[in-house]
Every structure is written in structure tokens, then in C-alpha cells.
Amino acid sequence: MAKAAVKVYPNSxxxxxxxxxxxxxEPAIECHRDEIYDRxxxxxxxxxxxxxxxxxxxxxxxxxxKSDDEFKSLxxxxxxxxxxxxxxxxxxxxxxxxxxxxxxxxxxxRLNTLNRVGLRYINLIPFTRRDGAxxxxxxxxxxxxxxxxxxxxxxxxQIVVSSPCEKGSMTLRIESVTSPDQAREALLLDxxxxxxxxxxxxxxxxxxxxxxxxxxxxFESLITDEYRKxxxxxxxx
Numbered sequence: 001m002a003k004a005a006v007k008v009y010p011n012s013x014x015x016x017x018x019x020x021x022x023x024x025x026e027p028a029i030e031c032h033r034d035e036i037y038d039r040x041x042x043x044x045x046x047x048x049x050x051x052x053x054x055x056x057x058x059x060x061x062x063x064x065x066k067s068d069d070e071f072k073s074l075x076x077x078x079x080x081x082x083x084x085x086x087x088x089x090x091x092x093x094x095x096x097x098x099x100x101x102x103x104x105x106x107x108x109x110r111l112n113t114l115n116r117v118g119l120r121y122i123n124l125i126p127f128t129r130r131d132g133a134x135x136x137x138x139x140x141x142x143x144x145x146x147x148x149x150x151x152x153x154x155x156x157x158q159i160v161v162s163s164p165c166e167k168g169s170m171t172l173r174i175e176s177v178t179s180p181d182q183a184r185e186a187l188l189l190d191x192x193x194x195x196x197x198x199x200x201x202x203x204x205x206x207x208x209x210x211x212x213x214x215x216x217x218x219f220e221s222l223i224t225d226e227y228r229k230x231x232x233x234x235x236x237x
Contacts, residue, residue: 008090009231013123013189019098019208020075020082021106021201022116028109030059030078035108040065040101044074074101079115081105091212099205106201114199119211121219123189124177125227134176139187139227142174157187165214168195172218189222191215 050061062075075082083098125139133153136142162171173190193211
């Protein structure tokens with residue numbers, strides 16, 4: 001039976017996707033960063049070392065191995081491995097890329113048990129104000145009433161909601177943000193799905209699929225039909 005086509009929005013607001021596994025501290029990882037780099041240098045040749053941060057243990061800060069265009073990254077620390085991309089290729093290809101890096105490393109360093117598994121999707125939806133207000137209902141199926149007069153204009157928004165979902169939990173952050181040059185504004189939609197204990201390294205593929213399914217379901221229910229049409233529009237460069 002042929003598989004159904006996977007829908008990818010050509011004008012997606014997605015900025016970064018991160019799949020992370022955390023585990024009890026493994027000194028062998030810190031001692032063999034050179035070996036880890038040898039395994040990925042063909043696809044992630046650039047090396048970025050963490051800056052010293054006061055009151056933080058250096059071993060818990062991530063080394064980063066990046067692709068030449070710096071869109072793809074492997075983050076490595078004493079108790080964490082993460083694969084990140086800023087150019088999302090669709091879930092099947094993302095899963096393939098992430099697991100092709102993480103699975104061999106987990107087996108090499110015998111990461112049998114995990115403390116946490118997380119899948120994060122970070123989106124930025126550009127917007128233009130009208131009379132100083134954010135037209136939230138153009139983008140999100142989210143109604144906020146802050147006045148006894150009914151719906152009132154929203155000038156800033158910063159919401160963080162966490163909730164259990166099936167076997168894990170989802171944290172959703174919605175915030176109005178401004179670009180560093182103050183020229184553009186956007187709505188940040190940050191989905192962070194996590195699985196708590198007990199966790200097995202051998203099951204990370206199913207955890208990844210589960211996180212994607214739930215995040216996609218929540219995203220699709222949150223965005224409006226009006227904004228979905230914008231995402232479906234091909235960008236003209």
C-alpha cells in the first residue's frame with residue numbers, strides 16, 4: 001500500500017526543530033568528543049565551543065558541531081545529546097537525519113536509560129499591527145477577554161501553558177517579539193513536548209514520532225483557516 005503524501009507548508013513559520021535526549025552524566029562523552037566529531041565531520045564540519053558562563057559547570061554546556069551553512073547542528077554535553085535544524089525538511093527526513101546521528105552515539109556510549117526526551121518546534125509568525133493592536137484572531141484560534149466590555153485590543157502577549165498529554169507533557173509559549181533591529185514583529189509559537197521517566201534509549205524513535213504527532217495536532221488546531229492559506233502560498237523570491 002502506498003504511503004500518504006506528507007504535507008509541508010511552503011510558507012511555514014517554522015524556524016527551528018530540536019530533538020534532545022538527556023541521560024545520567026556520562027564522562028566518556030566528554031573524554032571522546034574527538035571521536036564524536038569524527039563520526040559527523042562529513043556532514044557537520046564546523047565546531048563551536050561554549051563560552052564560560054558563571055555558576056554553570058562547563059561539562060553541562062553544549063559543544064556544537066554544525067553544517068557548513070550552519071542550519072544543522074549536533075549539540076553534545078556530559079548529560080545531553082540533541083539534533084537541531086533551522087531548515088525543516090519535513091518530519092520523515094528530519095527523523096531520518098536525527099536518528100542517523102543519535103542512534104550510533106547512544107549505542108557507542110551505552111545510553112540505556114534516559115532522564116528526559118524532548119521535541120521542540122519554534123515558529124515565528126510575522127504580523128503588522130492595526131491601530132497599535134495585534135490582530136491575534138487572524139492567526140490563532142485563541143480568544144482572550146481582559147475587559148468587562150468584551151473583546152479588547154491586544155498590544156502585547158506573553159503566555160506559557162503546560163499540560164499533561166497522553167504519556168508526556170506539552171508546554172506552549174505564545175509571545176509577541178521584535179527583531180533585533182526593531183523593524184519587524186512576530187508571534188512566537190514555541191511547542192515543547194517532553195517525555196518523563198521511565199525512558200529507554202531503544203525507544204527514542206517512538207518518542208520522536210509521538211511528539212511530532214501531538215505537536216502537529218495542536219498546531220493545526222491552533223492556527224486559523226485564514227493563516228493556513230498564507231502558509232500554503234508559495235513564496236516568490
